[in-house]
Amino acid sequence: MRSCGMQLFTHTLALSVTPAAPAADGSPRWRVGTPRGTIWCANVFHATTGYVSHLLPGFLDKDSRGGRQAPHLRRPRPRPSTGLHRPLGDWDDSTTTPDIIRSLTEFSETHMAVRTGAGPPCYAWSGIMGLTPDELPYVGAVPDCAGQWVAAGYSGHGMARAFMTAQALIQLFAQDDVDSRVPAEYFKIAERLARKDDEWDQVLERNLKANPPPVV
Secondary structure, three states, X not given: OHHHOOOOOOOOOOOEEEEEOOOOOOOOEEEEEEOOEEEEEOOEEEOOHHHHHHHOHHHOOOOEEEEEEEEEXXXXXXXXXXXXXXXXXXXXXXXXXXXXXXXXXXXXXXXXXXXXXXXOEEEEEEEEEEEOOOOOOEEEEXXXXXXXXXXXXXXXXXXXXXXXXXXXXXXXXXOOOOOOOOOHHHHOHXXXXXXXXXXXXXXXXXXXXXXXXXXX
């Protein structure tokens, strides 16, 4: 990758994305603020799913966070694990909820271990999911932000959707033919952001009050 001029900065937080002075040809540029310095670029790709509204406030009421937790079992062969959700608006995945893990562990030991010969749970983890009102991801150019692109909001199905949508996003960026297997609805970002969903708004409002985002 270095021979191609690529650099990876693993575990480097993107704190802000703000407009920068245009390039010499007048094309827009962006300033990405990080703890390790500032990056100036013509294009920014947002793949932060549940955290996308931190850098793109326009998605704040359309892409919410939800926590998911699961135990890892000692088992003879890979099988799907089960999980339970924490409230919408949850942003911290550094801890687990004891009651949820206890319930999952009891279920696993009672049901899954009997059928599969799995041993006791050896690890428990949590993660943040990006949820959207229609349960579909946003993929494509960010409205009114030339040079910014997004693939986020997988609503708990990132394992099935992320790889194809990432490919589709780059195809859009490169103006190539987009894989027809990716649903066209994913790309209608502006139209979907403009839709009114009273039920979603009420649920989101209640959960944001109970789980306010951190002040940065």
